[in-house]
Amino acid sequence: MKVGIIGSGDVAKALGSGFLKHGHQVMLGTRTPAKLAEWKNANPTGLTGTFADTAGFAELVVLAVKGTAAEEALREAGAENLKGKTVIDATNPIEDAPPSNGVLKFFTGPNESLMEKLQTAFPQANFVKAFNSVGNTRMVNPSFKEGKPTMFLCGRDDQAKASVARILDQFGWETADMGGPEAARAIEPLCMLWCIPGFLRDEWTHAFKLLR
Numbered sequence: 001m002k003v004g005i006i007g008s009g010d011v012a013k014a015l016g017s018g019f020l021k022h023g024h025q026v027m028l029g030t031r032t033p034a035k036l037a038e039w040k041n042a043n044p045t046g047l048t049g050t051f052a053d054t055a056g057f058a059e060l061v062v063l064a065v066k067g068t069a070a071e072e073a074l075r076e077a078g079a080e081n082l083k084g085k086t087v088i089d090a091t092n093p094i095e096d097a098p099p100s101n102g103v104l105k106f107f108t109g110p111n112e113s114l115m116e117k118l119q120t121a122f123p124q125a126n127f128v129k130a131f132n133s134v135g136n137t138r139m140v141n142p143s144f145k146e147g148k149p150t151m152f153l154c155g156r157d158d159q160a161k162a163s164v165a166r167i168l169d170q171f172g173w174e175t176a177d178m179g180g181p182e183a184a185r186a187i188e189p190l191c192m193l194w195c196i197p198g199f200l201r202d203e204w205t206h207a208f209k210l211l212r
Contacts, residue, residue, distance in 0.1 A: 005027070012028055068096060142173075
């Protein structure tokens with residue numbers, strides 16, 4: 001599959017390397033190509049380009065930018081380039097402010113989510129929330145003695161969610177489908193919960209597990 005990742009930070013690079021590892025074609029989109037020079041040297045088959053290049057190249061799009069920049073990045077990618085495509089939304093609505101006692105501040109309220117805002121702004125794409133509740137070092141084939149961790153996902157389109165679930169299976173996760181876009185109101189704050197041990201105790205290697 002051709003995977004276009006909009007972003008050039010640690011999450012984008014980790015997922016880009018993961019998709020390459022599993023046999024996909026990958027392009028990372030960036031405004032600053034120099035930020036990807038080291039990644040490109042380590043992944044010579046990986047491609048880089050603008051946001052629009054990346055979205056046009058992609059069969060599957062991954063949005064991996066700061067939440068504050070998410071809508072603008074998608075506008076640069078181009079609505080036409082996103083039309084009909086699955087967009088994995090790995091973003092979180094984190095304010096540009098320090099945490100309070102380890103708790104991040106969000107710019108969304110309890111009855112809204114960033115993914116819902118993006119889905120409304122780009123109605124011809126199919127957003128699926130995933131990869132937002134774990135650190136970049138554990139996104140691809142994480143190893144835990146307790147077994148596979150759980151990735152919570154949601155979105156409006158069942159086929160899009162099924163395609164993301166297959167990728168998560170490749171990447172060593174079990175999935176828990178939480179339903180429609182409104183579920184992102186609960187899934188995005190998992191980022192807050194995940195980060196608390198990191199900020200308070202410098203623990204950044206855990207993941208969530210749903211027990212049934």
